Amino acid sequence: MQRLTTRTALISGLCLLALLGDATSAWADRGNPNEAGAKFQKGAWKDNEAIAGAGGSRKISYSGSGSGGSNGGGGNLAVPRGDWAPPPCWYAPTYSPEELKEKVDASPYSLTGRDPNNRYLKEEVDRDIRHLYSEGEYDNYNLDKQGEGKFWAAVPNPDEEDAAKRESCTRLPFWVKNGERPDVENAISPEILSKLAYARITVPETRVKLNPDGKQTVNLPTWVWLDKGRYKPLSVKASVDLGGGEEIWARTTVEPDSLRLSPGTENATLHPSSGECGIKDDGSIGSPYKKGSGKKAPPCGVTYRKATQGGGSYTLRSTLTWKAAWESSEGGGGNDLPNGEFGGEQDVTVQEIQAVN
Numbered sequence: 001m002q003r004l005t006t007r008t009a010l011i012s013g014l015c016l017l018a019l020l021g022d023a024t025s026a027w028a029d030r031g032n033p034n035e036a037g038a039k040f041q042k043g044a045w046k047d048n049e050a051i052a053g054a055g056g057s058r059k060i061s062y063s064g065s066g067s068g069g070s071n072g073g074g075g076n077l078a079v080p081r082g083d084w085a086p087p088p089c090w091y092a093p094t095y096s097p098e099e100l101k102e103k104v105d106a107s108p109y110s111l112t113g114r115d116p117n118n119r120y121l122k123e124e125v126d127r128d129i130r131h132l133y134s135e136g137e138y139d140n141y142n143l144d145k146q147g148e149g150k151f152w153a154a155v156p157n158p159d160e161e162d163a164a165k166r167e168s169c170t171r172l173p174f175w176v177k178n179g180e181r182p183d184v185e186n187a188i189s190p191e192i193l194s195k196l197a198y199a200r201i202t203v204p205e206t207r208v209k210l211n212p213d214g215k216q217t218v219n220l221p222t223w224v225w226l227d228k229g230r231y232k233p234l235s236v237k238a239s240v241d242l243g244g245g246e247e248i249w250a251r252t253t254v255e256p257d258s259l260r261l262s263p264g265t266e267n268a269t270l271h272p273s274s275g276e277c278g279i280k281d282d283g284s285i286g287s288p289y290k291k292g293s294g295k296k297a298p299p300c301g302v303t304y305r306k307a308t309q310g311g312g313s314y315t316l317r318s319t320l321t322w323k324a325a326w327e328s329s330e331g332g333g334g335n336d337l338p339n340g341e342f343g344g345e346q347d348v349t350v351q352e353i354q355a356v357n
Helices: 006-029 097-106 108-112 119-134 140-145 190-200
Strands: 039-041 049-051 059-063 078-080 089-095 149-156 174-177 209-211 222-225 234-243 246-262 268-271 276-278 301-304 314-328 331-334 340-348
Touching: 059 190, 089 097, 089 234, 097 108, 097 119, 097 140, 108 119, 119 140, 140 149, 190 234, 190 246, 190 314, 190 331
Parallel strands: none
Antiparallel strands: 039 078, 049 059, 059 234, 078 340, 089 149, 149 174, 209 222, 222 301, 234 246, 246 276, 246 314, 268 301, 314 331, 314 340
8 A cells, every 4th residue: 555655644734724614614513413312314325326436436336135215115224323323434446547647637636525715725736636646656647557456535425414524534545456455544344334234224114014904992902013024134235346356345134123112192001011012033023913812912012092083093103123233245244233213103093982782
């Protein structure tokens, strides 16, 4: 890997100074991303791929049963903010020598990823960047090494809302041989890929089955369960080609873990009393009503104690928790990813017990 010399550091410093005016205002306006209980929804990707650097030819590729959109009103999991999240930016293989030369010839300053706001500083940065790649750290953009490696460059995370953080990877493109990874903070890795894959997963809408199917009756248990065929493990694989036949990848898998019920009224009893229905050994959550169960409490359900009035309804909310794990090209990744959730709502009408004369 190319060493960072005093001149390279100076150029990076000039680029950083050029960015500070915009970055400070972004820091002043941002909220607290670590606020307790804060949630976020993921999923701002386009065409099933995130391009590793503007103008670059290598991509983070996504595939798997949990990618490519949702069916039936589902979406991305809500996950508590924390250290698990993908970084605000990372470094990835981006430019071949020919691609870098073409980009520098068009606009050296474009390597900073920002629009210039100081003409004289831009001219100085342009001059030093041209020198860096033509006759400084690199000889003629490493054109004689075409096909032997890539220049790695900063890639902003498109889902990072804080502009200052998104632009915090300020190092200029640097050379890495095919099949190798640099010892640089936030260089793309299986761990980062596992987090990006997790953010990419889409799950189906949480919609429970009920018995009785239709109007519920006061003081008679409503049995609740999930369709096991619909709620099953899902995975997304994220991979990056390092060149030379080498690839790094991570596959993140989520599977249903528990279902939390909220009946939409205080006049109800949950089964179990916690409202949390765990997953059984066969992978199912809840059970369909069995004939002859009568008023027996279901393993997962609710008993309404008061009828709805005036044609109204209660809103039954069901939140499915999915547990996550990942594996990678370097072996097992573990279970260090937090659980995610996806909820759904259904209107429930409750009638009084009909008297029999």
